[in-house]
Amino acid sequence: MSILVVGSVAYDDVETPSAKRKRQLGGSATYFAYAAAHFAPTRLVAVVGRDFEQEHVALLRERGVDLEGLEVAEGKSFAYGCRYEDDMNVRVTHFTDLNVFADFHPKLPRSYRDSELVFLANIHPDLQHEVLDQMNRPRLVACDTMNLWIETAREPLERLLGRIDVLMINDEEARLLTGERNLPRAARRLLAMGPQRLVIKRGEYGVVMFSADGVFTAPAYPLEDVFDPTGAGDTFAGGFIGSLARSGALDEAAMRRAVIHGSAMASFAVEDFSLDRLVRLSDEELRERVRGFRDLSRFLDPEIE
Numbered sequence: 001m002s003i004l005v006v007g008s009v010a011y012d013d014v015e016t017p018s019a020k021r022k023r024q025l026g027g028s029a030t031y032f033a034y035a036a037a038h039f040a041p042t043r044l045v046a047v048v049g050r051d052f053e054q055e056h057v058a059l060l061r062e063r064g065v066d067l068e069g070l071e072v073a074e075g076k077s078f079a080y081g082c083r084y085e086d087d088m089n090v091r092v093t094h095f096t097d098l099n100v101f102a103d104f105h106p107k108l109p110r111s112y113r114d115s116e117l118v119f120l121a122n123i124h125p126d127l128q129h130e131v132l133d134q135m136n137r138p139r140l141v142a143c144d145t146m147n148l149w150i151e152t153a154r155e156p157l158e159r160l161l162g163r164i165d166v167l168m169i170n171d172e173e174a175r176l177l178t179g180e181r182n183l184p185r186a187a188r189r190l191l192a193m194g195p196q197r198l199v200i201k202r203g204e205y206g207v208v209m210f211s212a213d214g215v216f217t218a219p220a221y222p223l224e225d226v227f228d229p230t231g232a233g234d235t236f237a238g239g240f241i242g243s244l245a246r247s248g249a250l251d252e253a254a255m256r257r258a259v260i261h262g263s264a265m266a267s268f269a270v271e272d273f274s275l276d277r278l279v280r281l282s283d284e285e286l287r288e289r290v291r292g293f294r295d296l297s298r299f300l301d302p303e304i305e
């Protein structure tokens, strides 16, 4: 199945307790597309400025990402700066320079309109609506959002929830959207707002998926060294949707496998800055980590078998 992502392609300044990197390739659509393209053909819609470097175009192209929908506009690319505290679950945003993103309206090339799986990465909900307005009946639409839109664009965001199948947000966003601290209760409310399935990302505590089929959880992979958590959520989403595309199925078993594939991809992404670890990732390493996830909570208990 073909995949379409719409979101940001950015230059990020990232500071962690151990290192600092300036102008590294980032953006929600970038991380998503790079991870998804490991599994299946992926099309990208985004805007960059004239400063966007050819080596980064080449990196995405070599991965097989379809860049017909990457618009180059007069001005500078979207830029984002953040710092992580010693507790790497805490991220402080330094700056968000929208630049060419400020006037962006996604335009889908004709060849993208029949994409079967769509990921609306974190952009203004009005723009997420604009994407869906241009699509011919996708089989599955997933979307992300952020605090800013929950606080400033709630109406179009709530309307969007009625048009999507899978909502992928973090625990803080789930609480903000519902006003409910308890996650299972927040999940019940969110499912009543439209999506059939909800995936809540909880950083180093892993992921919980809620649907009418029940609840499924995956831990985060226990890593001793996390270098850069930036893009982990988008990489998760790329692995998740990529896995569904490769399997061709959208049932509960496929969704559970997708959660594990997404978690495995995200666990690699945080092992180095930007896309660096994903660039070096082999199929065998990915398979080995998926096996590792399976073993993390597999156990035998003769009393309940």
Ligand code: AMP
Residues within 6 Å of the ligand: 007, 008, 010, 011, 012, 025, 026, 027, 028, 079, 080, 096, 122, 123, 229, 230, 231, 232, 233, 234, 235
């Ligand atoms: P994540 O760590 O998964 O939340 O994603 C971080 C990525 O999202 C970074 O590479 C940023 O460039 C990008 N990003 C940060 N803020 C925004 C925003 N307001 N709109 C779109 N993309 C953003």
